[in-house]
Structures are given as C-alpha cells and as structure tokens.
Amino acid sequence: xxxxxxxxxxxxxxxxxxxxxxxxxDMNHNSMYWYRQDPGMGLRLIYxxxxxGTTDKxxxxxxxxxxRLNKREFSxxxxxxxxxxxxxxxxxxxxxxxxxxxxxxxxxxxxxLTVV
Amino acid sequence: GENVEQHPSTLSVQEGDSAVxxxxxxxxxxxxxxxxxxxxxxxxxxxxxxxxxxxEKKDQRIAVTLNKTAKHFSLHITETQPExxxxxxxxxxxxxxxxxxxxxxxIIQP
Numbered sequence: 233x234x235x236x237x238x239x240x241x242x243x244x245x246x247x248x249x250x251x252x253x254x255x256x257x258d259m260n261h262n263s264m265y266w267y268r269q270d271p272g273m274g275l276r277l278i279y280x281x282x283x284x285g286t287t288d289k290x291x292x293x294x295x296x297x298x299x300r301l302n303k304r305e306f307s308x309x310x311x312x313x314x315x316x317x318x319x320x321x322x323x324x325x326x327x328x329x330x331x332x333x334x335x336x337x338x339x340x341x342x343x344x345l346t347v348v
Numbered sequence: 349g350e351n352v353e354q355h356p357s358t359l360s361v362q363e364g365d366s367a368v369x370x371x372x373x374x375x376x377x378x379x380x381x382x383x384x385x386x387x388x389x390x391x392x393x394x395x396x397x398x399x400x401x402x403x404e405k406k407d408q409r410i411a412v413t414l415n416k417t418a419k420h421f422s423l424h425i426t427e428t429q430p431e432x433x434x435x436x437x438x439x440x441x442x443x444x445x446x447x448x449x450x451x452x453x454x455i456i457q458p
Contacts, residue, residue, distance in 0.1 A: 263445075265445060265446075267448075272357075272450060273450060274354075274437060274448045274449055274450040274451050275392070275437065275448040276448075277445055277446075277447070280445050290445065291349070291447075322391065322392070336382050336394040336397050337382075337392075337394070337446065338394075339391040339392050339393070340391065341390075341391050342391055
C-alpha cells in the first residue's frame with residue numbers, strides 16, 4: 233500500500249519549458265488535490281477533483297492545467313514554466329468529497345520544482 | 349472562499365512546557381478542522397482533527413478546541429518533547445476543499 237505517489241521528486245526547468253507532474257493514489261479515494269508550498273505562504277490550492285471526470289480551480293490556478301485521468305491518477309501540467317512557479321508541489325487525496333463530508337488528506341512526498 | 353489565519357508564526361518553548369497555536373476562520377459553513385505536522389523536507393501529516401459538532405478532542409499529549417461562535421480553534425501540546433519540533437498547519441474545510449494557515453514553526457528548547 234503506497235498511499236499517494238508523486239513523480240518526479242526533483243525537477244529543474246528552463247523558462248518556457250513544459251512538464252507534467254504525476255500523482256497516483258491506491259487508497260480508492262474519491263477526491264484529489266494539487267497544492268503548492270512556498271516559504272511563509274503555507275499550502276495553497278491550485279486545482280482539485282471531487283471525482284473522476286471533474287476538476288475545479290483553487291486559489292492559484294493560473295499557469296496550470298490538470299487532468300483526472302481515472303480514479304487513481306491526477307496530473308498537473310505546466311504549459312510554459314515561469315520562475316514564479318518555483319515551488320514544492322504536493323498532491324493529496326481524501327476519502328470523502330469536500331462538498332459532503334470532508335476527511336483528512338493524505339499527502340504525497342512532494343515535487344521540488346525549480347524554474348531558471 | 350475560506351480564509352484561515354494562524355498565530356504565531358514562530359513559537360519557542362522549553363522542553364516539558366506546553367505550546368498553544370491558534371487559528372481563526374471566516375466561512376461559517378466550514379465543518380472540518382484538521383491539524384498537520386510537517387518536518388523539514390517531508391510531507392505534511394495529519395496529527396488530529398475536529399468536526400464542527402464537537403468542542404474538544406484529545407489524543408495523548410495533543411488536544412484541539414473549537415469555538416464555532418468565535419470562529420477559532422486551537423492546538424494544545426502538553427509536555428513538549430524534542431520530536432515535537434516542526435512546522436504545524438491548521439486548516440479549515442469549506443465548500444472548495446481545505447484552506448491552510450501559513451504555519452507555525454515550533455521550536456523546542458532543551
């Protein structure tokens with residue numbers, strides 16, 4: 233039982249390059265989330281998915297796109313990376329949906345992204 | 349949307365003393381308030397949570413209290429130990445998922 237798995241763990245991009253961060257969970261959770269963590273800013277929600285086939289914007293969606301490929305997988309794409317997107321990215325999942333009865337999140341180990 | 353404020357940003361206590369971290373929230377519809385602990389370079393991990401129909405919850409040395417009227421909740425750690433040193437995040441559950449506070453860096457002085 234791996235929980236929430238994120239790849240890659242580290243990545244360096246040049247400004248303008250694109251990449252996709254992968255996330256998969258094996259806990260049969262309904263909801264999945266992408267957060268970014270910056271020093272002094274806490275965790276800020278980028279996008280979330282209450283269930284397979286649905287996605288919604290969070291607090292800081294600009295510059296990102298997401299895909300809920302199936303119940304297990306939720307990917308985050310940077311189409312044209314900018315230095316302001318240098319951050320640590322965390323994927324998370326939860327058993328319940330936030331609309332009905334939210335449950336605690338299980339986080340992945342994070343992706344440390346640097347855009348130069 | 350929900351707005352969660354957390355204080356203090358840094359808290360230094362002597363080993364064995366108690367530590368209290370406070371959070372306020374804005375959305376009266378929020379009904380779920382978890383606390384996460386994050387050690388340096390690691391993922392946030394859930395340590396305790398409370399739902400809006402409960403005023404207090406304890407788990408060994410950790411307790412959380414919730415005042416729905418005042419829209420604030422607090423984390424209490426008693427008999428602090430060196431392994432309690434970490435960053436702690438509170439969060440509030442609104443219609444758009446969890447909103448996190450900016451974190452409190454808890455330092456345990458020997």
